[in-house]
Amino acid sequence: MTEATLDAAGAGTEVREPPITPELVAEHGLSPEEYERILAILGRAPTIAELGVFSAMWSEHCGYKNSRPLLRTLPTEGPRVVQGPGENAGVIDVGDGWGVAFKIESHNHPSAVEPYQGAATGAGGILRDVFTMGARPIALFDSLRFGSLDSARSRYLLDGVVRGVGDYGNCVGIPTVGGETVFDPAYERNPLINVMCIGVLPLERLIRGTASGVGNPVMAVGARTGRDGIHGATFASEELDEEGADSRPQVQVGDPFTEKLLLEASLELIERDLLVGIQDMGAAGLTSSATEMAARAGSGIDIDVGLLPVREAGMTPYEMLLSESQERMLLVAKPECEHEVREVLERWDLQAATIGRVTDDGMFRVRRDGVVVAEIPVLPLVDECPTYVREGVEDPEVTARRARDLGPYRDFADDAAVASALRTLLDAPSIASRRWIYEQYDTSVQTNTLQGPGGDAALLRLPAAPRALAAATDGNGRYTYLEPRTGGRSAVAEAARNLACTGARPAAVTNCLNFGSPLRPEVYHQLSEAVRGMGEACRALGTPVTGGNVSLYNETGGQPVYPTPVVGMVGILDDLERRVPSAFQAAGDEIWVAGVTRDEIGGSEYLAACHGQVAGAPPALDLDAAVALVDFLVAAAAEGRVRSAHDCSDGGLAIALVECAIAGGALHGFEADLDLAPREPGGATPLSAAALWFGESQSRVVLTCAAGGGEALAALAARAGVPIARVGRVGGPDCRLRGARHEVAASAAELSRIYETALPRRMREEAGLTS
Amino acid sequence: MTETYSVDVRITPREGILDPEGQTIARALGNLGYEGVTAVRAGRLIELVIEAEDAEAARATVERMCEELIANPIIEDYAVRVREGVPG
Amino acid sequence: MTETYSVDVRITPREGILDPEGQTIARALGNLGYEGVTAVRAGRLIELVIEAEDAEAARATVERMCEELIANPIIEDYAVRVREGVPG
Amino acid sequence: MNVGIVRFPGSNCDADVYRAVTEGLGERATYLWHKSHDLDGVDVVVLPGGFSYGDYLRAGAIARFSPIMREVIEFARGGGLTLGICNGFQVLCEARLLPGALVRNQGLRFRCHDTRLRVENANTPFTTAYRDGDVLRIPIAHGEGQFVADPDTLDALEAEGRVVFRYVDERGEATPEANPNGSARNIAGIIDPAGRVLGLMPHPERVSLPVLGKTDGLGVFRSLLDAVRGGAGATGVPAEAGARIAGAAAGTGAGR
Numbered sequence A: 001m002t003e004a005t006l007d008a009a010g011a012g013t014e015v016r017e018p019p020i021t022p023e024l025v026a027e028h029g030l031s032p033e034e035y036e037r038i039l040a041i042l043g044r045a046p047t048i049a050e051l052g053v054f055s056a057m058w059s060e061h062c063g064y065k066n067s068r069p070l071l072r073t074l075p076t077e078g079p080r081v082v083q084g085p086g087e088n089a090g091v092i093d094v095g096d097g098w099g100v101a102f103k104i105e106s107h108n109h110p111s112a113v114e115p116y117q118g119a120a121t122g123a124g125g126i127l128r129d130v131f132t133m134g135a136r137p138i139a140l141f142d143s144l145r146f147g148s149l150d151s152a153r154s155r156y157l158l159d160g161v162v163r164g165v166g167d168y169g170n171c172v173g174i175p176t177v178g179g180e181t182v183f184d185p186a187y188e189r190n191p192l193i194n195v196m197c198i199g200v201l202p203l204e205r206l207i208r209g210t211a212s213g214v215g216n217p218v219m220a221v222g223a224r225t226g227r228d229g230i231h232g233a234t235f236a237s238e239e240l241d242e243e244g245a246d247s248r249p250q251v252q253v254g255d256p257f258t259e260k261l262l263l264e265a266s267l268e269l270i271e272r273d274l275l276v277g278i279q280d281m282g283a284a285g286l287t288s289s290a291t292e293m294a295a296r297a298g299s300g301i302d303i304d305v306g307l308l309p310v311r312e313a314g315m316t317p318y319e320m321l322l323s324e325s326q327e328r329m330l331l332v333a334k335p336e337c338e339h340e341v342r343e344v345l346e347r348w349d350l351q352a353a354t355i356g357r358v359t360d361d362g363m364f365r366v367r368r369d370g371v372v373v374a375e376i377p378v379l380p381l382v383d384e385c386p387t388y389v390r391e392g393v394e395d396p397e398v399t400a401r402r403a404r405d406l407g408p409y410r411d412f413a414d415d416a417a418v419a420s421a422l423r424t425l426l427d428a429p430s431i432a433s434r435r436w437i438y439e440q441y442d443t444s445v446q447t448n449t450l451q452g453p454g455g456d457a458a459l460l461r462l463p464a465a466p467r468a469l470a471a472a473t474d475g476n477g478r479y480t481y482l483e484p485r486t487g488g489r490s491a492v493a494e495a496a497r498n499l500a501c502t503g504a505r506p507a508a509v510t511n512c513l514n515f516g517s518p519l520r521p522e523v524y525h526q527l528s529e530a531v532r533g534m535g536e537a538c539r540a541l542g543t544p545v546t547g548g549n550v551s552l553y554n555e556t557g558g559q560p561v562y563p564t565p566v567v568g569m570v571g572i573l574d575d576l577e578r579r580v581p582s583a584f585q586a587a588g589d590e591i592w593v594a595g596v597t598r599d600e601i602g603g604s605e606y607l608a609a610c611h612g613q614v615a616g617a618p619p620a621l622d623l624d625a626a627v628a629l630v631d632f633l634v635a636a637a638a639e640g641r642v643r644s645a646h647d648c649s650d651g652g653l654a655i656a657l658v659e660c661a662i663a664g665g666a667l668h669g670f671e672a673d674l675d676l677a678p679r680e681p682g683g684a685t686p687l688s689a690a691a692l693w694f695g696e697s698q699s700r701v702v703l704t705c706a707a708g709g710g711e712a713l714a715a716l717a718a719r720a721g722v723p724i725a726r727v728g729r730v731g732g733p734d735c736r737l738r739g740a741r742h743e744v745a746a747s748a749a750e751l752s753r754i755y756e757t758a759l760p761r762r763m764r765e766e767a768g769l770t771s
Numbered sequence B, C: 001m002t003e004t005y006s007v008d009v010r011i012t013p014r015e016g017i018l019d020p021e022g023q024t025i026a027r028a029l030g031n032l033g034y035e036g037v038t039a040v041r042a043g044r045l046i047e048l049v050i051e052a053e054d055a056e057a058a059r060a061t062v063e064r065m066c067e068e069l070i071a072n073p074i075i076e077d078y079a080v081r082v083r084e085g086v087p088g
Numbered sequence D: 001m002n003v004g005i006v007r008f009p010g011s012n013c014d015a016d017v018y019r020a021v022t023e024g025l026g027e028r029a030t031y032l033w034h035k036s037h038d039l040d041g042v043d044v045v046v047l048p049g050g051f052s053y054g055d056y057l058r059a060g061a062i063a064r065f066s067p068i069m070r071e072v073i074e075f076a077r078g079g080g081l082t083l084g085i086c087n088g089f090q091v092l093c094e095a096r097l098l099p100g101a102l103v104r105n106q107g108l109r110f111r112c113h114d115t116r117l118r119v120e121n122a123n124t125p126f127t128t129a130y131r132d133g134d135v136l137r138i139p140i141a142h143g144e145g146q147f148v149a150d151p152d153t154l155d156a157l158e159a160e161g162r163v164v165f166r167y168v169d170e171r172g173e174a175t176p177e178a179n180p181n182g183s184a185r186n187i188a189g190i191i192d193p194a195g196r197v198l199g200l201m202p203h204p205e206r207v208s209l210p211v212l213g214k215t216d217g218l219g220v221f222r223s224l225l226d227a228v229r230g231g232a233g234a235t236g237v238p239a240e241a242g243a244r245i246a247g248a249a250a251g252t253g254a255g256r
């Protein structure tokens, strides 16, 4: 192409082409070196539209500039993996010709600005990523981080986010069956909203986001394109606004009703085999969907934005290319099928416009009413985003925190102090019952829910009966802050443990990396170490990573959030009749603890909630022990040896036991002697009272079996190499715990009240008003 | 001394913000055979009765309420109208 | 020949029907420290732009829309206001 | 029995009803497209839950004007067995096939959890598989489920035995705490004067599959089967009170 054929404004518009100044380039988040690369790729200066396209595609979100080299170190292959990273969602084989597609994504910044719409559109985006693989979404999970609930802002954000996820998922008819909710001042001004979606598909219907077949029509489907969410916000809005108004909303509004229509129509189009490829117009909208689809096929795409249905008059090509209006998709129809595609879409009352064709020249060519306004070779644009390997250095502040003397917090003055810590932890928003949240979500629509929120992992029945799917999300920002590699390992291991508690074998992982700016050496250190830890754990546990999402620059006023890798894991339970609940089931059952308790209180919720301390090294994660525990739990469930199993995590052994007593349908008191729980072989190291009661040593689980069933259970554990010991018995109205010369007894009803009222009490004043 | 004022707050989606509810109502009216409807916007209406020194004070107070609670200025516009007395 | 009219439909909960949203706003305003609010009602506002012969025709059409679809007389009252031209 | 399930744009419990009828009961189900004018000769019509037209304007308000509603209304008026669940109940009220209206939950929040429902009238074609006073465990999932009607209507509903399900507590009592949405007199489900059109907010179809381990809702579909088999069919007379199926879900629900 020569300069002469380029008309930036396109025919019939009045826009002037602004000069591409260094400032303009910088405002687009491109470095001078990156700009040089663009000049080399194009062999000329870019137009403003082209600059916008490069800027979006080479952003962290689309181009993974800073994270790609790190992500490459993660294991991505395994016998079940059908589709690894790089597609709209990962897919695994769950047997009998069925697959499970799943992915997690963040919507942190939009939710910080407008929690209701931000969370709603976050749910909408990840749903589209899954159904564009040909999968019917069967579940959503929301992994949430907020500041302390003592702050009105955090309560407002929690209220809005929960209503946003709920209203969207409920309306589309996808049950939200799990998630996490953590409160810590580190997230005060930058909440994290990650949503995972899981779908099922007949594997023969798996479809990818590819644009192949020269001449095939490229169609834009769904909502009209507006000016919402246009990238490059500040600059672009002012300079390019033809009307000169400042009325360009950045906030995207979700329309779950249209989403539901898109979902049904897309699945019908795929089932009828009318499509070559399909992709959500997500981040960077039309630009990323068109160029990524072409890149995967090694083809080109030629579109005319003049044909794109728009919501507002006077939109420029720049705006149309970069708009992030919701509920839109790009599809490439099979030859001769365009008419039938239209029929299906019309049946669902959806708009479709053919905006271009697939070509074979490898170019992304954009016209406006016939006149070329952008012309970029696809492969360098999509695949040659410059990547950076940086130097990471640990923040000395973190080094110091880790080394802090925790002596003052290791012991309790008397039994009353232990009881008080127990109640404080049950009332801590990060531990307390999440019922207030998940009862605002439809958890039973689609009639697949075998176990909804409130257990260790959600369980959903699969068409590949009698198999069931288990899934959970996990991640501990505090651990990762204090020791990133351990945090990365722990996120994976806790998710695996959560799944294995139900009897399911962990299968694969998606992840969302929520970090601060990678340009800070201390953040880059966190990122690289956390990814290293995740990779180690994934390899050890045999759970390859099939996809994920990176959200960097989560900071305000120079203060990054805790580095928070969130792992979404799916696993398979071979026989749903063998599923294991987490709560105690019957009086008389024996209580066992599997896994070693060490003298570890660093990074614990106990230190944070009871002493306001974020310090010490987080509990070590021994990968061999993690793997052995998972093997043992899966075997124990398959053989029907356990009545309940609950992961021991935040709040340690005491909290895990009390949760087993109060988190089920009925209350079950118990008595337990913590001193009996397994210790380090040799048992030389003394254990402080705080570590015994509330320490968060990893790879521990509270199990029950029917009276007399303990021998067989212990034998199974021994075979798997898992230390296990009987600590007590279920029964009576009270929770009676003793250990380290302390004793606490409280009625299960009273503890349940604390646990259940903690969130509603704090959220009482939130109005729950619309929008 | 204070007077009683009736204050209406009309809350509508901001210009350029998607209004799926308005669009859906517009389509439904079309399906019912109504012609000539060129636009529909769906908003909210909050009616307050408030005691204030004078009409200006009433307006100022309600505008603060809108910013703080009643409207969501990020995605909604609001308009306040003040009348004397209680609504008829 | 037709003219363009802007029509507002104000929909409010009928007398005797509970208005939890209004009550919640009233309570929330109290919590925020606003005094002197003696009543709050929450309703809906539908703004239409419609082509019609004249203002009376516009009103009649929108009233039929309200009876048929826009309002539910069991729980809601509605009021229609017609102005000439498109909304400013 | 062939159960027709209407699919409006935004319906999302259509497949659940389908599975309850086919997997749970082993009977036939047929989807009915909202744009069609043909009920396909089905024995029973179900308006399923979901968010028809996004619940925009008012839940059920727009769906009520779908093309197929002309036939549904005709069918129901002629004594055809018609069941509206959740959003379907809202549509039935908007269509004036049932009195009253469903407005936003008193707490203003969407709520999804199990509720206990007391069977107030086991002598309807929808409830013969239960006994009067049985307490069932059936989930709700709605944001606009508060049933309202004027006092005269409520009195008439009570007097005529047309309140079919009521929200109760674990002791079977209709307390304010057991009322999840502020519904007048804890009403969860009502029937029309002819006893052929039932609307309820809770979701019996979600507890109708043995594989999920909960079957308290299956009785509704069993009762319908009984009514249809008993010859009452789509336009016949109300089913006999005594025509209960032995071992129906009633027992599993009571007193839990």
Ligand SMILES: Nc1ncnc2c1ncn2[C@@H]1O[C@H](COP(=O)(O)OP(=O)(O)O)[C@@H](O)[C@H]1O
Pocket (backbone or CB within 6 Å): A141, A142, A143, A144, A176, A177, A178, A179, A180, A181, A430, A431, A434, A437, A438, A452, A453, A454, A455, A456, A457, A458, A474, A498, A647, A649, A650
């Ligand atoms: N935001 C949420 N949405 C839905 N379910 C949630 C949410 N937060 C927590 N949960 C559910 O609450 C339960 C407790 O969560 P969590 O404390 O993270 O469990 P664990 O420590 O076992 O991983 C889990 O079943 C989880 O799925």
Ligand SMILES: [Mg+2]
Pocket (backbone or CB within 6 Å): A179, A180, A473, A474, A475, A498
């Ligand atoms: Mg967890």
